[in-house]
Amino acid sequence: MFKTNDLSLALWKKAIKDSNYYLIANIGSRFVGFLALPFVARMLPVEEFGKYDIFILVSSFISLFLTLGIDSGIAIFIAEKRKDKHILSSLYTFEQVITITLFLLLLGTFIACYPFLTSSNSFIKEYPLDFWLKTGIYALLITIIYNGFNFLRYLEKACIASLNNFISSFLGVILGLLLLFYYSRKEVNYFINGMLMGNLLGLCITLIFTKKYITTNFFKNNKKLFKELLWVSIPFLPNYLSNRFMQMVDRIVILSLFTSYELGLYAGIMRIAVIPMVILGSVAAGFLPVMYNNYQSKEGRRFIANVFHFYLFFLLLSVAVVSVLDKYLVQLIIGEKFIKVSHLLPVALAAFMLINCSQLSGFGYSIKRRTMYIFPITLGAISINFIASFLLAKFIGLSGVALGTLIAGVFRSSIYIYGSERLYRFGYSWKFFWGIVALVLFFSLVTQKILCFIYK
Numbered sequence: 001m002f003k004t005n006d007l008s009l010a011l012w013k014k015a016i017k018d019s020n021y022y023l024i025a026n027i028g029s030r031f032v033g034f035l036a037l038p039f040v041a042r043m044l045p046v047e048e049f050g051k052y053d054i055f056i057l058v059s060s061f062i063s064l065f066l067t068l069g070i071d072s073g074i075a076i077f078i079a080e081k082r083k084d085k086h087i088l089s090s091l092y093t094f095e096q097v098i099t100i101t102l103f104l105l106l107l108g109t110f111i112a113c114y115p116f117l118t119s120s121n122s123f124i125k126e127y128p129l130d131f132w133l134k135t136g137i138y139a140l141l142i143t144i145i146y147n148g149f150n151f152l153r154y155l156e157k158a159c160i161a162s163l164n165n166f167i168s169s170f171l172g173v174i175l176g177l178l179l180l181f182y183y184s185r186k187e188v189n190y191f192i193n194g195m196l197m198g199n200l201l202g203l204c205i206t207l208i209f210t211k212k213y214i215t216t217n218f219f220k221n222n223k224k225l226f227k228e229l230l231w232v233s234i235p236f237l238p239n240y241l242s243n244r245f246m247q248m249v250d251r252i253v254i255l256s257l258f259t260s261y262e263l264g265l266y267a268g269i270m271r272i273a274v275i276p277m278v279i280l281g282s283v284a285a286g287f288l289p290v291m292y293n294n295y296q297s298k299e300g301r302r303f304i305a306n307v308f309h310f311y312l313f314f315l316l317l318s319v320a321v322v323s324v325l326d327k328y329l330v331q332l333i334i335g336e337k338f339i340k341v342s343h344l345l346p347v348a349l350a351a352f353m354l355i356n357c358s359q360l361s362g363f364g365y366s367i368k369r370r371t372m373y374i375f376p377i378t379l380g381a382i383s384i385n386f387i388a389s390f391l392l393a394k395f396i397g398l399s400g401v402a403l404g405t406l407i408a409g410v411f412r413s414s415i416y417i418y419g420s421e422r423l424y425r426f427g428y429s430w431k432f433f434w435g436i437v438a439l440v441l442f443f444s445l446v447t448q449k450i451l452c453f454i455y456k
Contacts, residue, residue: 036177037271041334043186046264051127052188053267055135057251061244062106062139063146066099069240069371071150073233075292076366077225078154087225092151092210093218094226099147103140110136123255134192141199142168148206151213154292163209168202235371242378246355246385246408250401253389258398266398268338272329273348276318277356287360295363295424305426308361312436315353316443322346323443346444347402354409354440355381362416364424373419381412406444410437 041049074091110132118125124132149165176194183190207214219226247270254263287307294300322329323346330342365371385408392400414437417428 036173038333038335039177040180040191041268041271041338043180044188045186046268046337047260048186048188048264050260050264050267051131052191053263053270054127054251055131055138055188055192057244057248058132059135059139059142061241061248062136063143064240064244065106065237066102066139066143067095067147067237067240068098068102068230069233069236070095070098070229071147071233072236072240072366073229073371074151075154075288076232077229078151086215087222088155089213089215090218090222090225091229092147092213093215094222094229095147095151096144096214097218099140099143103136103143107136123252126255126260131189131192134196138192138196138199141196141203145199145202145206148210151210153288167205168199170198171201172196172198174198232366232369232371235365235374238375238378242382242412245382246405247352249382249386250389250405253386253393253401253404254398257390257393262398265338265341266344266401268334269330269341269344269348269402270352272333272345273352276314276349277352291363295367295426301426304363305428308357308426308428309432311357311360312433315350315357316436316439318353319346319350319440319443322349341398344398344402347399347406350440350444351402351406351409354406354413354437357413358416361428362420363426364420364422368423370423373423374416377412377415377419380415381408384408384411403445406441410441 040052044052074095077091078088114124114129145165145168172195174194175198176191179190179194180186250266251263254266291300291304291307295304326345327339327342330338330345365374385405387404388407389401389404392404394400396403414433417433420426421428
């Protein structure tokens with residue numbers, strides 16, 4: 001199944017070398033965040049931790065909207081135009097201008113609609129206006145920083161891109177933690193303020209690293225190019241937004257059926273479930289440029305298939321380990337008060353990794369310029385996620401919310417990969433995929449005895 005030859009081996013070496021830069025940067029920045037998590041979870045009341053979770057989720061959701069999918073669509077254009085300095089500068093400047101324009105439009109719309117949103121049964125009224133404004137500003141900062149990181153990595157400037165990412169993340173977490181320690185009144189707002197200050201400094205650093213690609217003459221003679229870029233990029237948006245919205249759907253279900261206390265408990269488990277994705281994000285950052293630049297060769301296609309097979313194996317291994325160590329991990333990382341929901345950790349991890357498997361698969365949509373096909377897939381997954389989570393939560397509580405998300409993850413990953421293979425075949429093994437899924441379901445559900453609640 002894992003076939004290689006000399007060229008394929010060279011691709012592995014290149015991807016692993018670049019991944020090492022991203023891994024070092026991510027480990028450095030995320031390690032600080034990982035060390036901060038036990039303090040934040042223990043210092044904040046469970047309800048405040050739930051508020052922090054909403055801040056992270058909503059800002060991530062807004063950030064994805066501000067990219068307009070260009071962060072994925074631009075990969076093919078950089079690969080095709082990498083020798084044209086003016087085109088590269090125009091692409092990068094256009095991406096940042098789009099981000100800032102969308103933010104201003106979104107901000108104006110939100111302020112105009114805020115009185116209506118707070119008068120209705122919307123979850124917006126659960127938190128004050130300054131909380132939502134900080135969430136939006138934070139989303140803008142991390143999006144501009146991410147645009148710079150993403151552009152540099154597709155130029156295969158792994159060292160600079162990873163350094164930029166490390167500094168921005170590191171400063172935000174450190175300043176947030178320092179403010180939280182400084183004030184005796186333990187509120188998540190102090191941590192948020194520190195994250196804003198740190199990422200503002202990170203923004204300045206990003207502009208320094210990418211200043212040679214910023215131009216005021218970006219629109220001249222590039223209308224056709226930008227139109228094609230938007231045509232390829234925008235269909236990615238529903239896919240990415242749905243990934244985040246699936247995480248928001250379960251929170252919406254929890255707030256509609258339970259209280260902010262249950263939201264905080266669930267949020268703690270999801271914060272741990274995100275940790276293995278640090279490794280995936282690091283690997284993807286190094287592998288994606290190599291994969292996009294070599295998809296046309298037989299060796300490149302085999303390399304892409306093997307990368308995804310290794311990801312599936314990593315998924316199985318992660319869920320198996322967590323299903324045995326769930327209580328110990330929860331107590332070690334976020335504390336005793338979250339132990340009562342530790343059984344949700346393997347399910348949450350499996351769901352999260354299945355939903356995000358598109359990071360290392362599904363290139364056929366981009367290659368064949370058929371990214372608009374992603375929308376019905378993601379719409380179906382969102383619908384399944386909401387309906388399954390809502391119905392199951394009525395019977396088995398928070399376990400039902402996690403199980404509903406897992407069901408949606410299996411549906412989305414299988415349909416997404418199948419559609420991509422129909423457009424451009426890489427040779428993924430379906431037997432291997434479904435075998436891994438079956439074992440993941442066993443470790444995450446049967447060993448945790450969640451299904452026993454249904455059979456009673």
